[in-house]
Amino acid sequence: MKKLLDITNLSISYGNKPTVKGVSLRLDEGEIHCLVGGTGSGKSTILHAIAGISSKGVHITAGTIVFDDTDLLAVDEKKRRQLLGSRIALVFQNPESYFDSLMTVGDQFVEFLQYRNPAMKKETCLEVSAQALQEMRLDDPERLLKLYPFELSGGMLQRSSIAMAMLTKPKLLLADEPTSALDIVTQAKILGELIVLNKNTGTAILMVTHNMKVAETLADTVSVMYSGKIVESGDTQTVLHHPSNDYTKELIRSMPTMEEARLIE
Structure with a gap:
């Protein structure tokens, strides 16, 4: 497969304190890769970079x-x-931060589209937006576009933010803990939609998560970060079932069972 993203020996400091230390990472077209690690490991810093x-x-x-x-x-x-x-598109951890509470969802979709194509008529923007919401399996998208963000649940808002991010058909979707603020049932649905989105569009996904179960559900490949470094990387099944690093083994031991997580099959 063709290489899409190539990070080589990346180092990032916060003030005088190194937070990312010589990280190298490759992502191919259409691949789903998860950066996994605890708080402060540097994974979100890489995504932001x-x-x-x-x-x-x-x-x-x-x-x-x-x-x-x-x-x-x-x-x-x-x-x-x-x-x-x-x-390149970006989806955040808290979908509320993606939307202006004083504007309807539809007006924000229109603004997003017209910023990139000023000649696009509002009616066309709304039609395209409704189709995007429908592809994220949101019911009655025309009605949803007339609502304000606070009238939507967290799961609906996150699906809407992903739908907006995908309007430009990006080659890479950066997802920063997009399910961590959601309940487990909604989390499973969002992960399912991301998998379908990847298969239908070929958009590669680089997701940051602290949850190894999320990585197991979603990713083709995974990198485990600890203290600013990647300590283990490879295809997801190998890393999860035959880990070589002690920190990876610790993360795996902390994983809930499939029944506990109630994630998608």
Whole structure:
């Protein structure tokens, strides 16, 4: 398969404190990869670096991030913004942060589409948006578009945010703990939709999660992070069933059973 994302020897510091230490990672077209690790392991910092989201005091000190033959660390801010939202999409942990509470869901879909295509009529935008919501298995999407974000459940909001992210048919979807704020039943449904989305569109997914059960359900490959480094990486079944690293073994021992997690088959 063709390489889509190639991270080489990436190091990131927060102030003078190294938070990501020489990480290398490859993601192929159409692949689903999970970055797994505990809080503070550096996994979300990597995702933010790919997206070009920088917090105060955070600096990339070494390495490269190459997406589809483009060095993301070498392009200017305008080019980076063009890539983010068109060929690279991002879904956050809390779907509430994705939407403006003072605007209807539909108005925000229209704004998103018209920003990228100013000539697109509102009626067309709403038709495209309703289709995207329907593909995420949301019932009565026309009615949903007329609602305000606070009128939707967390699961509905997260599906809506994924639907919006996919409107531009990105080659890569970055997902930062997109199910951790949801109950287990809703979490299972979202994971199922991401799997279907990946199969139907070929969009590669790089997801950050602390939950090995989520990685087992979703990912083709997985990397385990500890203290800013990748300590183990490989295909998901090998890493989960034949781990070589002690930290990976500890994470696996903490996994709930399938019955406890009630995740999708």
